[in-house]
Amino acid sequence: MLNRRDFLQFTGLSGVALGAGMVPFQALAQSQNHLNFVFVFNGGGWDPTRVFANCFEQRAVDMELDAGISQIGDLRWVDHIDRPSVSTFFERYHSRSTIFNGLLVPSVAHGTCRRLMMTGTTNDGASDWAAIIAGESQISLSLPQMVLSGPSYPGQHGTSVTRAGTSGQLDALLSGEVLEWSDHHTERPSPRMEDRMDSYLLRRAAAAVQEANMPKAKELYEAYEASLIRGVELKDLREVINWSASGDLTAQGNLAAQILSLGISRTIMMNHGGVGWDSHTNNDNTQSQSWESLFGGLIDMADRFSTLPGRGGGSLLDETCIVVMSEMGRTPALNGNEGKDHWPYTSALVMGPGLQGGRVIGATDEFYYGEKIDYDSGEIWHDGQDLTVGNLGATLLASAGVDSRDYLPGMAPVYGVLK
Amino acid sequence: MVVALSLLWMGCAQQETPPELNHPDEAEEEVKDMGPDPIAQLFRASLDLRGVRPTMDEIDRVDADPEAYGDLVDEFLDDPRFEDRIINMYAEVFLTRADGYSVSAADYGLSSSNQFEFVRSVGDETLRMFAHIVANELPLTELVVGDWTMANELLAEIWPIEYPDGATGWAVSRYTDARPAAGILATNSFWWRYMSTTSNANRGKANAVSKILLCNDYLSKTIEFDRSVNLLDEDALNDALKTNPGCATCHNSLDPLASFLWGTYYTDYRSPSDLKYYHPEREHLWQSYGDIEPAYYGQPGEGLGDLGQFIAADPRFIDCAVERVFELLSQRDTSLDDTARMTEWRNDFVQSDLNMKTLFKSVLLDEGYRSTTLGDGPKATRKMVTPDMLGAQVEDLTGFVFESGGVPVLETDSGGLRTLAGGIDGTNVTRPATQPMTTLVLVQERFAQAAANHVVAHDRDNPDEARLFSDIDFHETPKNGEPQMVAQIQSLHLRLFGRHVAADGPEVVANLALWEDLYEVSLTIEDAWAGLLTVLLRDPDFLFY
Numbered sequence: 001m002l003n004r005r006d007f008l009q010f011t012g013l014s015g016v017a018l019g020a021g022m023v024p025f026q027a028l029a030q031s032q033n034h035l036n037f038v039f040v041f042n043g044g045g046w047d048p049t050r051v052f053a054n055c056f057e058q059r060a061v062d063m064e065l066d067a068g069i070s071q072i073g074d075l076r077w078v079d080h081i082d083r084p085s086v087s088t089f090f091e092r093y094h095s096r097s098t099i100f101n102g103l104l105v106p107s108v109a110h111g112t113c114r115r116l117m118m119t120g121t122t123n124d125g126a127s128d129w130a131a132i133i134a135g136e137s138q139i140s141l142s143l144p145q146m147v148l149s150g151p152s153y154p155g156q157h158g159t160s161v162t163r164a165g166t167s168g169q170l171d172a173l174l175s176g177e178v179l180e181w182s183d184h185h186t187e188r189p190s191p192r193m194e195d196r197m198d199s200y201l202l203r204r205a206a207a208a209v210q211e212a213n214m215p216k217a218k219e220l221y222e223a224y225e226a227s228l229i230r231g232v233e234l235k236d237l238r239e240v241i242n243w244s245a246s247g248d249l250t251a252q253g254n255l256a257a258q259i260l261s262l263g264i265s266r267t268i269m270m271n272h273g274g275v276g277w278d279s280h281t282n283n284d285n286t287q288s289q290s291w292e293s294l295f296g297g298l299i300d301m302a303d304r305f306s307t308l309p310g311r312g313g314g315s316l317l318d319e320t321c322i323v324v325m326s327e328m329g330r331t332p333a334l335n336g337n338e339g340k341d342h343w344p345y346t347s348a349l350v351m352g353p354g355l356q357g358g359r360v361i362g363a364t365d366e367f368y369y370g371e372k373i374d375y376d377s378g379e380i381w382h383d384g385q386d387l388t389v390g391n392l393g394a395t396l397l398a399s400a401g402v403d404s405r406d407y408l409p410g411m412a413p414v415y416g417v418l419k
Numbered sequence: 420m421v422v423a424l425s426l427l428w429m430g431c432a433q434q435e436t437p438p439e440l441n442h443p444d445e446a447e448e449e450v451k452d453m454g455p456d457p458i459a460q461l462f463r464a465s466l467d468l469r470g471v472r473p474t475m476d477e478i479d480r481v482d483a484d485p486e487a488y489g490d491l492v493d494e495f496l497d498d499p500r501f502e503d504r505i506i507n508m509y510a511e512v513f514l515t516r517a518d519g520y521s522v523s524a525a526d527y528g529l530s531s532s533n534q535f536e537f538v539r540s541v542g543d544e545t546l547r548m549f550a551h552i553v554a555n556e557l558p559l560t561e562l563v564v565g566d567w568t569m570a571n572e573l574l575a576e577i578w579p580i581e582y583p584d585g586a587t588g589w590a591v592s593r594y595t596d597a598r599p600a601a602g603i604l605a606t607n608s609f610w611w612r613y614m615s616t617t618s619n620a621n622r623g624k625a626n627a628v629s630k631i632l633l634c635n636d637y638l639s640k641t642i643e644f645d646r647s648v649n650l651l652d653e654d655a656l657n658d659a660l661k662t663n664p665g666c667a668t669c670h671n672s673l674d675p676l677a678s679f680l681w682g683t684y685y686t687d688y689r690s691p692s693d694l695k696y697y698h699p700e701r702e703h704l705w706q707s708y709g710d711i712e713p714a715y716y717g718q719p720g721e722g723l724g725d726l727g728q729f730i731a732a733d734p735r736f737i738d739c740a741v742e743r744v745f746e747l748l749s750q751r752d753t754s755l756d757d758t759a760r761m762t763e764w765r766n767d768f769v770q771s772d773l774n775m776k777t778l779f780k781s782v783l784l785d786e787g788y789r790s791t792t793l794g795d796g797p798k799a800t801r802k803m804v805t806p807d808m809l810g811a812q813v814e815d816l817t818g819f820v821f822e823s824g825g826v827p828v829l830e831t832d833s834g835g836l837r838t839l840a841g842g843i844d845g846t847n848v849t850r851p852a853t854q855p856m857t858t859l860v861l862v863q864e865r866f867a868q869a870a871a872n873h874v875v876a877h878d879r880d881n882p883d884e885a886r887l888f889s890d891i892d893f894h895e896t897p898k899n900g901e902p903q904m905v906a907q908i909q910s911l912h913l914r915l916f917g918r919h920v921a922a923d924g925p926e927v928v929a930n931l932a933l934w935e936d937l938y939e940v941s942l943t944i945e946d947a948w949a950g951l952l953t954v955l956l957r958d959p960d961f962l963f964y
Contacts, residue, residue: 104644109623111849112638122639124850125752143857151847154856162857167834173861178836179869181823186869189950192940197954200933208959216800217963223854224959230857231864280616341618344644369646 034139035321035354035400036260037267038301039130040249041118041150042294042326044277045110047287047340048347049332049368051078051086051295052099058366061332062340064284073358075099082288085295093302095357096317098417100348102362102370104388105328108342110278113327117346119153120390120408127155129323129393130267132407133400135160142233142264148252150271159223162230168244174235198232237264247273249297257304260316272297277326281339287330298324302351321352321399332368345370348392354399355417362387378416387414457485458917460789464488466804466964467748468495468779470504470811475914492783496776500811502554506546507807508747512631513549513603514845515612516542518833526691527577535826535833540573542845544608547589552775559740559773563632563727566600567591578607578695598682598697599724604628610683611694612845620708621677621684629676632730634739637669657709675714678705679726737773741765744778748788750802750853760785801963805851806830806840806862813866813956816914817874818886821866829862836862855962867956871949879945887911887952893944897935904931911952916960930955 054069054076055061063078070079070087072094079087090097105113107122115121118128127135134145135157144160145152154161164170172178176188189197205225212218241258252270259265274290305317312319329346345364351357361378363371374381375391390411394404398413461481465473473481473491480487495501510516517538524530524537547569552561568580570592575582579596598605613627630636644650645666648659660670681704687693702722705711713720715729730736741764742753753761764781771777782788804812806829814820821828828835832844840862841852852859878888890907897904905922908930912920920926930951938947955961 106642106644107638108642109626109638124639154852158852158854159856163839165836165839165858166832169834169836169839170858170861173836173839173858173865176865176868178828178865181828181834182869183822183825184819184869184873186872188865188868189946189953190940193937193946193950196933196936196940197950197957200929200936200954201957204954205959214800220801220803220854220963221959223856224860224962227855227857227860231860234857234861280618335618341616344642367649369644369650 034137034266034319035352036265036316036319037130037133037352037396037400038253038256038260038320038322039118039150039267039269040294040298040322040324041269041271042277042290042324043114043150043271043273044279044326045113045328045330045342046277046290046326046346047279047283047330048101049078049330050080050284050287051083051291052347052349053101053364053368054078055332055364055368058332058364058368060367061364062334075358075360080288083292083295085292085299089295089299089302092299093351096351096353097357098350098352098355099360100350100362100387100392101360102364102387103346103348103392104370104386105344105346106388108328108344110327110342113342113344114151115153117325117327117389118151119155120388120393120411124153125155126153127157127407128153129396130269131155131157131161132397133402134265134267136400136402137266139266141266142230142237143259144265145267145269146256146259146265147269148255149247150269152269159226164243171238171243174231174238174243198228201228202232233264237262247271249294250300253297253301253304256301257308257316260305260320261308263311279330279339280335280341281337283330283334283338283340294324298322298351318353321350321354321396323396324349324351343368350392350396352399354419355395356419359417361414361417373414374416375412376415378414385412457481457488460488461491462917462964463788463802464492464495464783466808466812468492468504468783469498469500470507470808471500471815472812472915473917475910478913478917488789489784492780496779502550503811504807505550505553506543507805509546509549510542510845511747511843511849511851512743513545513609513612514843514849515545515608516843517612517845518831520611521614521688522691522694529573529577532824533573535831536573539830540571541608541611543589544569544574544606545603545612548603548606551589551591553779556774556776559736559775560731561602563602563604563730563736564600564724565602567593568606577691594697596696597699599722599727601723601727604723604727604730605697607695610685614688615677615680615684617708620674620705621680622673624680624683625673625677628680628726628730629673632739633733633735634742635735637673640669660709661711672716674709674711676726678709678711678713679715679720679723681705682723737765737769740773740775741768741778744775744782748779748782749800751800757787760787803841803853803855803962804964806837806842809840809863809866809962812961813870816887816956817870818877819866819870819873821869855959859962860957863962864953864957867953867961868949871952871956875945875949875952887914888948891948893948896938896944897931901931904934908951911955915955916958 049055049061049063056063064080067078067080070077072090075090075094075097077086077090105116107113107116112122119126130145131154137144143162147161147163152161179186179188205228208221209225212221249272256268259268272294274293275286277290279286302317305320306315308316310316310319325348326346329343330340331343335341345368362373363380365371370387371380372382372384373379373387374384390408391414394408394411394413395417397404398418404411404413458478458481461473461477465471477491519538520541524533529537549562551569552559569589570580570582571589574580575592579594581593581595583590603609613624615621615624626637643665645663648663649655660666660674682698682702684701684704685693705713715726718729720726720729741761745753745761764778767781768778810829829837829840832838838844838848839858841859843849843851874886878885879893882892888907890910891903895903905927908927909920912918912926933954934947934951937950941947
């Protein structure tokens with residue numbers, strides 16, 4: 001009898017399924033092509049002038065009167081007594097951090113900006129950066145991209161993307177506990193029964209792939225087979241991982257650390273809502289609280305990653321790029337409700353081994369428009385070109401070893417920031 | 420004999436793919452240019468229009484006469500499940516089915532246990548109106564000019580709605596707050612989903628109208644920000660929106676469209692009382708926010724009533740309806756290759772007085788929809804079921820409905836499995852999955868297990884009302900009832916996949932071997948059948964059609 005473990009071994013697709021203690025992907029993170037990525041999305045539209053964008057010299061921008069500037073090396077940020085975690089973070093991780101300022105997101109509508117910020121285009125069939133990097137992975141992974149929370153645009157890479165659900169759904173599916181949710185309670189089959197059924201289906205799926213001749217049908221059967229294999233692998237991991245992370249950034253970071261340490265994912269997506277970023281009223285109070293909780297969570301995540309071993313001799317942090325972004329920026333001036341409305345220039349923080357840390361790329365001018373830059377050097381250059389979300393995406397793809405031209409034709413990476 | 424064949428097959432399995440698991444009939448269908456397979460067409464039409472697989476009787480009819488397809492399409496269009504299917508299909512277009520709004524059930528004095536019913540009722544008002552128009556063959560223009568809406572008891576309780584005496588469930592109703600006759604443009608459902616701020620001045624809402632009803636999405640175009648315009652100067656900005664070519668391209672038509680919508684503007688989006696009414700007293704707020712008069716692409720007007728009439732008379736409204744039906748049924752975007760037949764469908768649609776059933780029928784009878792292989796024209800490709808179809812076909816076959824606390828788990832993400840099964844949530848996920856992913860396959864597995872156990876128990880206890888297991892009485896084993904078991908497996912393949920499999924064919928041999936394998940572990944006949952059915956319900960062809 002060929003059981004599912006035999007099948008996985010037989011097909012060479014096992015690895016993590018055989019035990020979490022093993023190191024199935026020794027090659028992982030041996031080069032930049034195998035960096036992990038964690039995307040922290042801050043849905044609602046943050047106000048970069050409270051942390052990233054030093055605009056004290058710009059009359060058009062309403063800065064906080066009691067805020068100041070802090071600097072280590074070339075990295076400068078806005079410091080405020082209500083946001084101590086920001087300085088703690090940069091003091092600890094400045095050399096790994098790159099700030100992108102004056103980043104153009106050519107829209108001011110949440111949905112469109114969200115899509116632009118994550119895919120570089122308004123095409124609703126496009127894959128986001130995380131899905132592309134996961135889908136382009138050269139290694140067979142159980143969960144190429146894990147979406148713990150937040151938006152996700154899988155596009156053509158849908159098979160690579162797995163959602164955890166908002167309240168432990170993935171855990172319940174893997175364990176079979178979901179059957180207990182049903183108003184018509186039913187017992188799950190015994191593990192031995194389930195093994196035999198899985199084995200049968202794995203063979204059936206392989207046969208279906210082999211038989212399919214039309215491209216679309218073949219594509220569907222292949223996606224089914226890959227998903228089935230991943231599901232079987234994940235069931236074997238259910239005793240190792242508790243997928244029910246809360247919405248708290250620290251908890252999500254801990255789960256991400258566990259997933260990446262096991263080598264079963266390449267990209268992780270998570271959302272940080274703070275107390276609400278969309279501050280059309282009472283901007284300073286809500287933004288300040290959200291920034292503080294964001295950086296508190298980032299410190300926890302980076303600290304955790306730095307204590308875990310990576311695959312290549314360093315720490316997990318050495319092999320992971322953490323991308324922190326929001327879909328848009330906010331107007332430079334406060335409105336009549338002490339709020340700020342939507343603005344097409346924003347900032348992003350990238351903390352990753354593929355990029356030169358300790359740098360600020362881009363800037364904003366007196367009207368809080370983005371300055372043009374030279375892509376080759378990453379320096380401000382008035383005769384240069386706009387720094388757009390597409391350039392950011394191309395840079396991330398390049399740092400992941402993905403040819404960005406395949407997905408973002410005409411969008412150059414910021415070569416000057418790549419290592 | 421079965422045991423011997425099964426052992427022989429298992430012995431080969433580690434060397435190469437066991438041929439018994441292949442489905443050569445299907446492969447041949449795709450390789451040879453043999454024209455549309457009538458049974459495959461039947462399955463496609465039934466799933467698209469009703470969300471379920473055809474009955475044995477319907478399969479027999481097409482087996483006997485492939486031309487019966489046309490009559491069956493008519494019957495499917497008149498099936499009550501077509502209305503449900505329309506609702507689920509168009510949820511992807513209207514995106515009104517959210518898991519939450521800015522107010523909750525508790526804000527209206529309802530129990531928190533009504534929260535799912537609350538959000539579902541709110542989200543479905545728009546969809547039910549559309550589905551009612553389609554199912555009752557009303558002109559599609561009713562969608563934007565109708566003086567009625569659809570409501571259930573819950574909406575009638577919380578909103579100013581006149582609900583018919585003695586009615587139950589969803590029924591044609593009317594708002595009592597003197598809102599204009601403008602179909603979905605005058606529904607709370609639509610505007611709870613699409614809200615605006617004064618600084619946005621209804622532009623986002625106007626774009627939703629344009630995108631959904633005219634297939635013209637302003638936001639699909641990225642904005643060229645002109646650095647010569649000082650965005651911080653309100654007067655300069657408003658002037659630029661009207662005169663700067665980079666801005667005016669969109670804003671010259673979008674902003675006047677937005678000015679129609681001030682009666683649906685909420686001053687406090689967390690106020691239950693503000694949200695339940697239409698506000699005629701705000702219709703002229705456009706004078707305070709931008710001072711752009713309402714106009715529909717150059718034609719001046721006033722209020723939602725005029726807007727609805729303008730849209731109803733716009734040829735793009737018809738083009739968009741045709742394009743949507745095609746894209747929803749084909750699960751792909753339109754291309755230039757589709758132009759000729761879309762023109763034909765459009766003509767038929769117009770001649771039918773914008774009867775959506777006529778439009779659906781045109782597409783369903785089109786060669787490009789029916790054939791995967793014939794000729795040089797556009798061909799149908801395999802598609803994947805959506806979560807509502809997965810749930811509907813499981814229920815239809817087995818009687819099993821997966822609800823948790825009375826909430827269908829495939830219809831929510833709050834403790835449910837909707838997006839994990841490839842569905843949309845109306846906000847973060849706005850396109851259904853078109854390829855399997857891990858969580859979908861896991862959802863399919865758990866559904867299959869529960870449904871298989873359910874139907875086996877049902878059919879064992881109610882043999883006269885058996886849903887699937889009518890060829891056995893759950894006493895047979897290969898030693899004492901192999902012919903009945905073989906007949907049962909053949910029936911299952913026909914009902915589930917539309918395949919006539921031979922009694923000694925590879926599918927039957929493999930399934931019998933699996934049955935014995937499972938019986939060896941479970942030691943009960945019922946569990947072995949439940950296991951076998953689980954595997955069939957988890958088959959890739961239960962997802963693809």
